[in-house]
Amino acid sequence: MSLEVIGISVLWIFLYGYLIVASIDFGAGFFAFYARMKGKEHTMNALISRYLSPVWEVTNVFFVFFFVGLVGFFPDTAYYYGTALLIPGSVAIILLAIRGSFYAFSNYGSKENIGYLFIYGATGLLIPASLSTALTISEGGFLKETDDGVTFLAGKLLTSPYSWSVVFLSIVSVLFISAAFLTYYANRAGDMASREILRKFALFWSPPTIIASLWVFWSLKNHNEEHFMNAMDIWWMFGLSLLFFALATWLIYRRKQFGLAFISVMLQFFFAFFGYGASHLPYILKPFITIGSSVTNEVMGTALIIVFIAGLLLLIPSLYLLMRLFLFDADYVKGKK
């Protein structure tokens, strides 16, 4: 495999990891606030914070990892995305900063303060929306390069049907992924009251997820026909995604095998996300950056891959330990530890 293919695969895996863990986190914030408003906080919020407390920092690292790796493997992205994303990127950072710190303020500091929880919940939906602009921009058509440098056509982005379809998809997916995971977690904890609420959430958000996905396809066809045709070439990946979606929804509906249901949700997004990524190539940012033209020099690329492998050897056992202690330990999940 060539350097650039390894590079982009590594990055895509981390972005996928972020998509899953961050969705759980973002959605959880929204559900926690909802439960507080409905006066059901005692069951559900204890459950949510039991899961989130030990892992929320790790979530953030997936994201940092992605953008540090992106600049490392493809330095040109720093220039184009850096210039183009000054405003949307900064807004996303500010939202992330507010959310991360307010989580700590409300969870460790001042549990009774509902303001912290509101902001925490609201930012959980705004962040996916603002981060998804980066993906939208990558399709091309929202940047103009002149002698003066790169200009971001914000007005065009705000009026693009494609852009809105992506924003909509990101928000509903977050709620769907999160609800599917928390249903599983509540079931493990034996917290049937929360499980039933979350199950309803999962079922409620599943049709919008699939509608939004189809909407994205349709608007992509109008916005970037080439990408759409590439996607059609690997139609089976999206077919598998749909299949796993159906399996997940069916299992949740029948109240069976919530663990398998969540794995199906992960596979649903895995195939959709990697199908999207594969059909996006060779462009990283159309038309300025392709993976061949912008890859870092070979020495640095090799060094990065060596460090990456060494890092994984360190991280995988650590992540396994974290999950064993807090995700798969029945006593902890039930709140006995």
Place this chain on the structure above:
Amino acid sequence: MFTNSHTLGLFYNKGITYEGESVLDSVMISRLLTSSTLIFHIIFATIGVGMPIMIAIAEFIGIKKNDNHYLLLARRWARGFTITVAVGVVTGTAIGLQLSLLWPSFMKVAGQIIALPLFMETFAFFFEAIFLGIFLYTWDRFKGKWTHWFLNLPIMIGSSASALFITTVNAFMNTPQGFELKDGKAIEIDPIAAMLNPATPTKVFHVLTTSYMTMAFILAAIAAYSILMKKGGNYHKKALRMTMTAALVFSLGAALAGDLSAKFLAEYQPEKLAAGEWHFETEKNADLIVFGTIDENNEISNEIRLPGFLSFLAGSSFDTEVIGLNDFPEDERPPLWIHYMFDGMVSIGMFSIFISFLFVLLWKWKKGNEFNKPLLWGIVASGPLAMLAIEFGWIYAEVGRQPWILRGYMKIAEAATRADGVAWIFAMFLALYLMLGILCVVVLIRMFKNKPAEAELEKRFPTDRKEE
């Protein structure tokens, strides 16, 4: 001195010049925004590097001596730590992204060379984050007390290693090496040489020791304040003795690191040392100028002049020749106000050594009373002062390499973003930091105010009260 600065035209995208006021404004605002992010982040980064060490020491003594006071100390510190970690993580994410958002042209070139340490820093941070999550939620989970203590190790390694890697990046910007520039592109890259540049050893040593030292003083200040307010029990007295001992050790380390840093500057970045010391003519037996003021004609007044000491500082001998600022072209000189930063940093460093030494001396000397009021107030002051010294030191280090962003290769003005809206972004971030800063303090105070240590001790270790 740096003839290769003429190749800078290559960085000018599509032959645009950077003349004209509006562009200059955006450079200035980019600088201000980066400074405010760093100034704010450094507070939490320093705590993040220093705190794991202090928690590990307290828990170690607690287990070793079977003393619940220290165990409680470790727990309470860890609890407060979670709040600062949160702010540290989010501001760290901010600076990581701002590098590309505000300095895209710089990252396009240097990104190729510093990708490795940035990548490694993320790994170290990842490692730390995983174990910190485990550490905070497993206090009572393992049978053996040592099992939990061992979780300190990956946290300490992770936090100090991420400081190490990110410091190599900063060191690289001060003394770049391990690449060549051709047509505005970096070639012949040697990632290891770039990381192990001449500035790396002293910078890393200085960053680590001063972080440990600052944290020890801050925790000591809290203990001293509690004693002053409530006349304090055994818990606070033990805390103060432990933190002050650590503070003395770390501040001696920091002083040594500072001395080595000055020698490094004299050899590799003489213009920074010369600007910081108001040293204009290259000469042997150069004077060290302490305090003082300078006017527009570079006339110095009100100073304390230590004859020959700058030479001594630069090379351990009064005969060392120290290069003066006049040897550098005017547009490559750092601003002279950094002298005040240098003075501030060194004075606080001296004060720290003095006060921790005095405390330990009075404690070990049977007739002394290390808990006397003036000394306690001095310790209370030492905490915030140490943090101030961190800020002074970083401002000195960063402004001292002006006008370069990549010393000798790329100036600040060519690296800044040319996108619109920087001023708005600056205002938004400023508001964010203000809000986070205030809330962080409010939450921390509330966290401990309603839960005094004595009450918590009784609750957590009920059998233990008989001992006292």
